[in-house]
């Protein structure tokens with residue numbers, strides 16, 4: 001069924017009207033089935049929801065075995081490329097009812113960078129790090145802050161040309177593109193940061209494997225997630241925690257398993273000041289290819305989702 005925004009009478013804050021005015025036809029975008037769970041490879045899924053926070057007919061599935069949540073079917077890489085080139089920021093702006101673009105996001109990114117630098121600091125001292133790769137580094141605000149704070153040479157790779165241009169102006173080395181498609185040759189980095197990005201990837205496992213190859217033996221990885229549980233608990237709605245911009249919905253158990261499988265040991269986990277993001281500082285270790293969330297963790301996720309879906313907001 002095509003996306004059918006509710007009439008204005010049921011749209012007191014104008015959100016649905018603003019989203020409809022963008023004219024983005026999600027249902028007409030090319031999409032592909034996700035046949036195997038990106039974390040554990042299983043094909044046993046539970047359909048959790050059938051629309052996202054914008055009202056688009058996107059299904060969120062959960063893997064029955066490991067509890068990984070993801071959009072399925074999801075847009076092809078080309079459809080996502082078009083989405084990021086002119087739809088994504090206007091859509092988020094329409095949702096929030098204020099302008100959010102490559103300029104306005106920088107204030108928020110600066111605050112986040114300063115806060116997260118303090119989380120990272122204890123692990124950087126004495127680590128003799130020289131270089132840093134920021135994957136999905138957007139306008140470079142976070143990379144520039146870390147580069148300055150820790151004396152690192154920063155490189156940003158991001159697919160959005162307008163945002164990469166801002167990063168270049170901050171004196172960072174920039175690469176316009178996706179980590180999946182860029183050939184770094186024999187280059188290695190002493191530190192890698194993946195900030196507010198992992199939820200946007202199409203292949204989390206493949207990207208983390210790639211990062212493991214790109215990071216120096218004594219290197220550090222900083223990565224953060226939007227904690228799916230935090231997102232549905234704060235809205236008391238699973239649908240409102242799902243958005244087509246995020247192919248993946250990670251939790252502490254699924255993110256930890258992804259990291260262990262790709263060969264990263266978590267040194268510290270941190271809840272960000274926004275109470276929504278969870279950060280990890282990691283170092284390379286032997287891959288644990290069979291790492292998975294415990295079955296009890298998977299069951300408690302499903303129980304909690306059903307509880308939130310069927311109980312009035314506390």
Ligand SMILES: [Zn+2]
Pocket residue numbers: 037038039040041042063064065066067068
């Ligand atoms: Zn799975």
